[in-house]
Amino acid sequence: MFNNLIARAIVPVTIAVTGFVIFGCLLLYTLIKGDMTAEALHHVDGIVETVVRSTHYAMMQDDRDSLRNILANVGTLDGVERIRIYDQDGKPAYTDLEGVTEPGSIAIKVDQWNSPFLMPDHPQRGERQRYVDHSNGFIAVSLPILNEPKCSTAACHFHAEGEPILGFLSTGVSSVRLEKTLALLKTRMIVFCLMVLVLTVGGVAALLRMNLFLPLIRFMYNLQRAAGGARESELPPSDHKLGQMNRDFRSLVRQRDQARDDAAALTSNDRVADERDAPASGGDSSARYGSSETAGSDPYQKV
Amino acid sequence: MAPLKRQVRTRIRRFELLSSAGLWALALFSILSMGAYRDFDMLPTFGAGVRKLLGSGPPVMLINWALIIYGFSALVLILIQMASNKRPRCSLLHLFYLGAFFFFYHFSNGLDENFWALFTVGLTILGLQSYHFWHYYQEQIDEQKEILEELIRLEKDL
Numbered sequence: 001m002f003n004n005l006i007a008r009a010i011v012p013v014t015i016a017v018t019g020f021v022i023f024g025c026l027l028l029y030t031l032i033k034g035d036m037t038a039e040a041l042h043h044v045d046g047i048v049e050t051v052v053r054s055t056h057y058a059m060m061q062d063d064r065d066s067l068r069n070i071l072a073n074v075g076t077l078d079g080v081e082r083i084r085i086y087d088q089d090g091k092p093a094y095t096d097l098e099g100v101t102e103p104g105s106i107a108i109k110v111d112q113w114n115s116p117f118l119m120p121d122h123p124q125r126g127e128r129q130r131y132v133d134h135s136n137g138f139i140a141v142s143l144p145i146l147n148e149p150k151c152s153t154a155a156c157h158f159h160a161e162g163e164p165i166l167g168f169l170s171t172g173v174s175s176v177r178l179e180k181t182l183a184l185l186k187t188r189m190i191v192f193c194l195m196v197l198v199l200t201v202g203g204v205a206a207l208l209r210m211n212l213f214l215p216l217i218r219f220m221y222n223l224q225r226a227a228g229g230a231r232e233s234e235l236p237p238s239d240h241k242l243g244q245m246n247r248d249f250r251s252l253v254r255q256r257d258q259a260r261d262d263a264a265a266l267t268s269n270d271r272v273a274d275e276r277d278a279p280a281s282g283g284d285s286s287a288r289y290g291s292s293e294t295a296g297s298d299p300y301q302k303v
Numbered sequence: 304m305a306p307l308k309r310q311v312r313t314r315i316r317r318f319e320l321l322s323s324a325g326l327w328a329l330a331l332f333s334i335l336s337m338g339a340y341r342d343f344d345m346l347p348t349f350g351a352g353v354r355k356l357l358g359s360g361p362p363v364m365l366i367n368w369a370l371i372i373y374g375f376s377a378l379v380l381i382l383i384q385m386a387s388n389k390r391p392r393c394s395l396l397h398l399f400y401l402g403a404f405f406f407f408y409h410f411s412n413g414l415d416e417n418f419w420a421l422f423t424v425g426l427t428i429l430g431l432q433s434y435h436f437w438h439y440y441q442e443q444i445d446e447q448k449e450i451l452e453e454l455i456r457l458e459k460d461l
Contacts, residue, residue, distance in 0.1 A: 008438070012385055012431060016378045019427020023374055026420040027367060034416070 017200045025189045044173045048141045081106040082172035090118030106138045110172030114142050140172045215241035226253045304458045315447045322440035325433025328394030336422050339405045360411030374424040381431050391435045401425040
């Protein structure tokens with residue numbers, strides 16, 4: 001009965017707490033992941049902006065060696081897997097690791113992702129594109145290099161004034177660190193979830209047992225002893241956790257003891273009176289009171 | 304005595320059916336979740352006109368907050384119902400709300416990221432509701448069974 005009662009008391013709490021804690025952690029993880037990804041994307045945007053500004057002068061001067069050097073140097077930065085400048089037709093003009101990339105590497109994946117935006121008929125060709133691939137572990141940004149008045153009037157240049165896009169800068173940065181941090185966060189959240197669950201369920205179970213089930217078990221034990229004939233004074237002292245119920249029960253047992261004492265006193269008085277009368281009448285008292293003695297030993301057995 | 308006994312037996316059968324009502328809601332939610340996991344690719348997509356008419360979906364952050372408030376209040380309400388031993392409310396209402404959340408996430412392109420959170424909260428709410436259904440009607444069944452036993456005893460005595 002108590003196991004059942006404990007189960008009935010703990011199951012709803014367990015379901016509600018477990019579900020809500022897991023839900024909260026999942027939602028929190030999603031939010032933190034979104035924030036951290038946005039921050040990483042902002043960092044890659046910064047790299048792209050830096051490259052564009054650094055190469056601006058070299059482009060204006062048509063200094064191809066400087067341009068190549070800048071890209072090669074940026075390409076050696078930790079985490080930068082691909083940095084490439086495409087011409088307006090979508091062909092690579094300057095690249096960091098040409099010929100070193102392996103199939104399936106991040107650089108190839110960045111190129112694959114980037115290729116549709118280089119098409120002349122792509123609707124978003126003139127916009128900055130961002131892409132985060134958590135499963136393959138990279139962040140890519142593609143930025144169109146727009147025509148400027150200074151650019152089209154430069155002596156070295158061959159771009160016409162009406163061409164809005166002169167090329168594209170494509171950058172791919174490894175997000176391995178971000179993924180590692182997210183994996184660590186996930187593990188910590190799972191551990192935290194388990195700890196909260198164990199503490200909540202264990203705490204509720206312990207409190208219920210201490211404050212409700214143990215007093216009830218003691219009460220049942222007292223009830224059983226009282227039903228077996230034990231007097232109120234023979235019962236173990238009460239722990240007062242059941243309050244009025246326990247007091248009422250003890251009061252009932254006391255009343256029963258009192259009634260039992262009174263009945264026993266009455267029976268013994270009757271017996272003394274009968275024994276006094278017996279020599280006069282000359283009857284067999286033992287035969288006459290045999291049944292009443294048996295009944296008198298416990299007058300409440302019949303009740 | 305026989306019509307009374309039949310009446311009690313019918314009531315027991317009805318309570319037995321009702322005690323598993325929560326499980327039906329859970330099963331329906333599982334089917335809905337399977338569809339959502341596949342981004343409802345088995346359903347026809349809305350045309351551009353309908354999309355334009357519906358407008359853009361609400362921001363994902365707003366749906367997240369609504370989901371937190373809904374999940375918390377739904378769980379508290381079910382626990383209060385359980386504590387006061389009231390007859391459980393219909394689970395279909397929760398199923399409707401959860402379906403609406405799936406719909407909004409789908410239209411705001413936030414279903415991929417928030418699927419597991421929504422699935423967990425749905426499972427928790429409907430699981431608790433299901434437990435409440437089972438527990439409440441199981442008590443009713445026990446009560447009816449006692450009445451039935453009493454009737455059988457009376458019939459024998461007569």
